[in-house]
Amino acid sequence: DTAVSQTPKYLVTQMGNDKSIKCEQNLGHDTMYWYKQDSKKFLKIMFSYNNKELIINETVPNRFSPKSPDKAHLNLHINSLELGDSAVYFCASWGGINLSPLHFGNGTRLTVT
């Protein structure tokens, strides 16, 4: 039973399109994240939500809009996709207990052509 699941796993689209990535966790965690991993494998935090409330919003273009309908779900919508948006996007959840680990999904590889 997958703890953090993301869909789709692969997403190929053209510049200018709008796309969404979905994430769900069944761990009962209150905090969820979106990270972006670039071609050099650098994992950079984008957003964090705690119980549906936006906590962290890093310097991310406002074309990226996260939405959390409930604490088990955190979706990422991207408008007007650009070539530079190509990356692997990871969803993660955290139990909120000090020193507990982040639990990651298996990523969504986004390719913008």
Add this chain to the structure above:
Amino acid sequence: TQLLEQSPQFLSIQEGENLTVYCNSSSVFSSLQWYRQEPGEGPVLLVTVVTGGEVKKLKRLTFQFGDARKDSSLHITAAQPGDTGLYLCAGETSYDKVIFGPGTSLSVIP
């Protein structure tokens, strides 16, 4: 701004060799975590180090947290092909914000 650096960036070794990967920062962290990421998957936690000078062992992997809690190392003894992957160190900078180092990509050749 708190940043984590890792070295080396890439490492390719023969099976059976030993290796050490380093994670450094100019800032103090209350704890550091090490994750391993395999191709097509998300990072998975290996260990969390909390106390300055702490040493933790996980089979052939030995993790150390620097006395000043600004750096950490991961030592692998007798590396095996199954150890191949991307090793990431991570630290919490503020409430719920976990940042990652750039990673060390390890390849163990049979």
